[in-house]
Amino acid sequence: xxxxxxxxxxxTGVKSTRKITNAxxxxxxxxxxxxxxxxxxxxxxxxxxxxxxxxxxxxxRGSDASSLPKLLAGTGKDQVHLLVILTSDRGxxxxxxxxxxxxxxxxxxxLQDEGRTVRLLPVGRKGxxxxxxEYPDLMVERVAGTEGRDVGFDKAEYVGKKIVSMLExxxxxRCTLIYNRFVNAMSQIAIQLPLxxxxxxxxxxxxxxxxxxxxxxxxxxxxxxxxxxxxxxxVQIFSALLESAAGEQGARMTAMDNASRNASKAIxxxxxxxxxxxxxxxxxxxxxxxxxxEAV
Amino acid sequence: MPLRIEIVSxxxxxxxxxxxxxxxxxxxxxxxxMPDRAPLMLQLRGGVxxxxxxxxxxxxxxxxxxxxDMGAEHCTILADSAQLMSELSADEARDRLRDLETTWAQxxxxxxxxxxxxxxxxxxxxxxxEAAEGGASV
Numbered sequence: 170x171x172x173x174x175x176x177x178x179x180x181t182g183v184k185s186t187r188k189i190t191n192a193x194x195x196x197x198x199x200x201x202x203x204x205x206x207x208x209x210x211x212x213x214x215x216x217x218x219x220x221x222x223x224x225x226x227x228x229x230r231g232s233d234a235s236s237l238p239k240l241l242a243g244t245g246k247d248q249v250h251l252l253v254i255l256t257s258d259r260g261x262x263x264x265x266x267x268x269x270x271x272x273x274x275x276x277x278x279x280l281q282d283e284g285r286t287v288r289l290l291p292v293g294r295k296g297x298x299x300x301x302x303e304y305p306d307l308m309v310e311r312v313a314g315t316e317g318r319d320v321g322f323d324k325a326e327y328v329g330k331k332i333v334s335m336l337e338x339x340x341x342x343r344c345t346l347i348y349n350r351f352v353n354a355m356s357q358i359a360i361q362l363p364l365x366x367x368x369x370x371x372x373x374x375x376x377x378x379x380x381x382x383x384x385x386x387x388x389x390x391x392x393x394x395x396x397x398x399x400x401x402x403x404v405q406i407f408s409a410l411l412e413s414a415a416g417e418q419g420a421r422m423t424a425m426d427n428a429s430r431n432a433s434k435a436i437x438x439x440x441x442x443x444x445x446x447x448x449x450x451x452x453x454x455x456x457x458x459x460x461x462x463e464a465v
Numbered sequence: 466m467p468l469r470i471e472i473v474s475x476x477x478x479x480x481x482x483x484x485x486x487x488x489x490x491x492x493x494x495x496x497x498x499m500p501d502r503a504p505l506m507l508q509l510r511g512g513v514x515x516x517x518x519x520x521x522x523x524x525x526x527x528x529x530x531x532x533x534d535m536g537a538e539h540c541t542i543l544a545d546s547a548q549l550m551s552e553l554s555a556d557e558a559r560d561r562l563r564d565l566e567t568t569w570a571q572x573x574x575x576x577x578x579x580x581x582x583x584x585x586x587x588x589x590x591x592x593x594x595e596a597a598e599g600g601a602s603v
Contacts, residue, residue: 210477217473217541221506221534322475384504388492393508397532400545407475 173450176443180436187432193261194425201354201418207319208351208411218397218404222367225397229390240333240398243366244342249286251309251341252276253328253364255348255409256296257417258314263424265349265357265417266295272359273300273347277307288341292328292410309335320414325407333399336365348409349416355423357416362409364402467500470516472526472542479547480526486517487540489533490592498533498540507533511589513550513596514542525550527596529589553597562590 171179229237254273256266273289273296280287289307291297293314301308312328315321335341344365349357386393470487472480487498490512496505509531516524528544535541565587572579 207476211475213471213478214473214475214543217471217534217543221532221543224506224534325475384506386506387496388508393506393532396508400532400543404475 171442171446173443173446176439176446180439180443183432183435183439187429187436190425190428190432194422194429197418197422197425201415201422203319204411204415204418205351208408208415211408211411215404215408218401221397222401224384225386225390225394226367228384228386229394238395238398239336240365240402241367241394244336244339246342247285249288249341249343250280251288251290251332251335251344251365253332253344253346253406254289254291254293254296254300255346255413256291256293256314257413258294258316260295261424262417262421263427265420265424266293266299268357268359269347269349270296270299272361274303276345276347276361277304290328290331292324293413315410315414320407320410322403322407325403325410328406329399329403332364332402341365346406346409348413349420351412351416351419354419357420362405364405367398367401467538468498469539470498470542471539472514472528472544472547474544474547479544479549480516480524482516484516484518484523488515488517489540489542490514490528491533496535498535501537502535504537505533505535507535509533509542509544510585511592513592514547525596527553527593529593530585550596553593555594555597558590558594558597562587562594565590 226241252273254269256269260266277287277289287304287307288309289300289304290309290312291300292312294311295314297311301311310331312324312331315324332341332344336344342365343363346360346362346364348360348362350360351357468484468486470480470482470484471478485499488495489498489507490510492508492510495512496507509528511529512527514526514528515522516526526544527548527550528542529546531542531544531547533540533542565583569583569587572583
């Protein structure tokens with residue numbers, strides 16, 4: 170049985186742990202609000218971009234696939250897959266990063282079983298660390314995450330440009346983005362979103378309104394499409410980064426809430442043990458005194 | 466005022482209001498968005514978007530390239546970056562221009578893509594500088 174002093178020490182220890190987890194929970198909650206409002210502010214751009222993409226894709230649908238930009242139609246091959254994997258830079262966020270890595274691992278295995286080549290572009294330190302250990306030969310580059318700060322568009326721009334340059338150089342044929350979609354503070358879903366070739370097909374069916382065909386383009390469709398596509402890619406990555414950032418804070422908040430609750434339980438248990446031990450000590454002493462007195 | 470103008474940058478929506486006319490800097494020249502125009506999709510160069518109420522300019526924004534989607538009742542500007550003219554800083558633009566020109570001097574002469582991109586960026590920053598200096602004197 171541990172001594173009273175030891176128990177006291179452990180109770181203080183768990184109490185200070187609870188203080189820290191509680192503080193982290195509060196911080197995560199306020200960061201979550203920030204991340205959510207940032208995601209909200211970025212939505213109009215993404216929506217307008219989606220509308221324009223749908224119009225343009227509809228307008229250029231008549232032309233044959235080989236003349237379309239690779240970003241829209243793909244390279245026509247299906248051999249090399251690039252996986253862009255968004256994780257956080259910091260841990261202590263429950264299963265946030267593990268979920269993504271698991272989803273990535275599954276996809277890598279499926280693709281490799283089909284005989285395809287897989288390359289990895291992880292964004293964020295946590296995922297990069299794990300994946301670099303498991304698949305050192307597949308890594309293209311490690312991109313630093315946001316380190317808990319606000320997500321800047323420059324990050325999405327960088328990743329987007331990287332993808333485009335690899336695609337243009339013929340190093341990759343397809344690209345998939347794996348990230349956590351924010352559902353609510355309690356749950357995030359790991360999503361695999363195909364970036365290349367772009368899947369606008371379903372949007373433009375919805376958007377084929379009467380005036381769609383009458384759009385004028387300046388410069389012509391092809392030029393406009395060629396400059397809009399990379400931007401669209403960046404916007405998709407940007408909104409995924411924002412979702413992932415919000416998800417990270419949500420996951421951390423939940424995880425820290427659980428940790429605080431566990432700590433409280435542990436404190437209760439330890440206090441009970443402490444009181445029992447104290448009482449047992451007193452009883453023992455009393456018995457000793459009484460039996461000593463009886464013996465006389 | 467039947468024309469709804471929106472200026473959105475990737476990070477946020479800057480403007481969402483009704484105006485009579487908006488003049489936007491198209492790649493091949495300035496174009497005015499007015500009510501009841503035919504739908505047009507336009508690529509933008511770096512330049513100034515002027516918002517008109519009646520004959521008067523009520524606001525000017527600088528956009529650093531992007532796209533515009535115009536229709537009968539709306540004009541949506543997807544700007545790579547956007548700023549109110551009065552908030553532009555000539556010094557900061559001058560610094561960026563200097564950086565870009567240094568990069569320009571260093572790149573490979575036959576790297577056409579980088580040349581293209583850089584020249585567009587330089588043009589945009591020049592326009593910004595001009596706008597900032599012009600804006601200060603008005």
